[in-house]
Amino acid sequence: MLHYNALHFRDKFNQRRSSSITSMPKSTRQVIVLCLVVGYCFSLSDHLSAQTSAQEKQIVAGTETLKAGDIATAEKIFSQLLQQGIRNAAVFHNLGIIAQRHGDHQQAVARFQEALLLQPDHAPSRLLLGSSLLALGKKAEAVRELERSVKLLPFESQAHLQLARGYEATGNWLGAVEQYQILTQMAPQEAEYAYQLGKALAKLSVWSSQEIVRLDQHSARLYQTLGQEFLFQEKYNQALTAYKQAASADPQLPEIHLALALIALELKRYDEALTEIGLELKLVPQSKAALETKMKIEAARQTSAP
Structure with missing residues (x-):
């Protein structure tokens, strides 16, 4: 700028x-x-x-x-x-x-x-x-x-x-x-x-979303955008569905599995969260955000264990 x-x-x-x-x-x-x-x-x-x-x-x-x-x-x-x-x-x-x-x-x-x-x-x-x-x-x-x-x-x-x-x-x-x-x-x-x-x-x-739709109605980025909107509204199940669609459209896209892991953590689905963060770390092994999220998931899982 x-x-x-x-x-x-x-x-x-x-x-x-x-x-x-x-x-x-x-x-x-x-x-x-x-x-x-x-x-x-x-x-x-x-x-x-x-x-x-x-x-x-x-x-x-x-x-x-x-x-x-x-x-x-x-x-x-x-x-x-x-x-x-x-x-x-x-x-x-x-x-x-x-x-x-x-x-x-x-x-x-x-x-x-x-x-x-x-x-x-x-x-x-x-x-x-x-x-x-x-x-x-x-x-x-x-x-x-x-x-x-x-x-x-x-x-x-x-x-x-x-x-x-x-x-x-x-x-x-x-x-x-x-x-x-x-x-x-x-x-x-x-x-x-x-x-x-x-x-x-x-x-x-809004313009960016419209351009994505115009260029590719099944773009992973479009589903990611929808997922972000649902997250802002704290509609976690709908956000989870949207991010899964994004992952299906482009399994190699960074940040998608990280978002899925964070949503699963919020929903206390710890095994699912660990699976998703594992997929994220395969894509970006040095990701600080992914490594920190993994630690949070493991700590939350341990705390919730009987």
């Missing part, structure tokens, strides 16, 4: 965004929070100089207005720039954010694509483009853009979160699990990420 030391980046981004969004109305924060996590509202304010053109100053003014939550005024400023024939990545990008604010993801996609034509390496445009494509149900296109945004923004949690959602939408549960694992490493205090990871793992388990 991938590992990222994201604490430094997360703290830096959180400090930068906190003062600008906490005072906004909730409805505005919900739209802009994604845009501000890594400075998504495209700004030129860091590059102003005495020679800065009036158009650039307008872009800066529009961006600051957008950050302040005044969507209508910001839209007016950027629309006027377009009417003046200005083709600037910042203008298209911020108009894409405004379109998202209005729920017009079709227009948002067009704006972000125009921004990327002018500045292909602008990661926030790719991330927000992917999120709008996902909202439109264009799953494959969304995942493609979101994968590119994660490569450009490896330490940004929103990039991984959006990609995880894209993978969920396309049924790529292995990919979703990987992204949620990254998120739990980046923000271990965030309970929501841990919850979503658990959900994705459960979906992955």
Whole structure:
């Protein structure tokens, strides 16, 4: 799995965004929070100089207005720039954010694509483009853009979160699990990420079982999976039956006889347990788990003897 030391980046981004969004109305924060996590509202304010053109100053003014939550005024400023024939990545990008604010993801996609034509390496445009494509149900296109945004923004949690959602939408549960694992490493205090990871793992388990059935309806692994489910439910006799079917399907598969031995031990069928653990040790003589289980069976058998 991938590992990222994201604490430094997360703290830096959180400090930068906190003062600008906490005072906004909730409805505005919900739209802009994604845009501000890594400075998504495209700004030129860091590059102003005495020679800065009036158009650039307008872009800066529009961006600051957008950050302040005044969507209508910001839209007016950027629309006027377009009417003046200005083709600037910042203008298209911020108009894409405004379109998202209005729920017009079709227009948002067009704006972000125009921004990327002018500045292909602008990661926030790719991330927000992917999120709008996902909202439109264009799953494959969304995942493609979101994968590119994660490569450009490896330490940004929103990039991984959006990609995880894209993978969920396309049924790529292995990919979703990987992204949620990254998120739990980046923000271990965030309970929501841990919850979503658990959900994705459960979906992955279901998908895995379905794939086994599709590939081989009589697979030993399928019976083993059924046996594990019965064990979780403490239905030991049904688990025993399922594991015996697994052993019949593939007598050389390690762990099957070990499981049978443990179930028989739980049911106090000591002779049966010893037989099964003997078969396991023939397959894996150095198995620590099998050797320890054998000792437990022998001790339990001796204790139960009259």
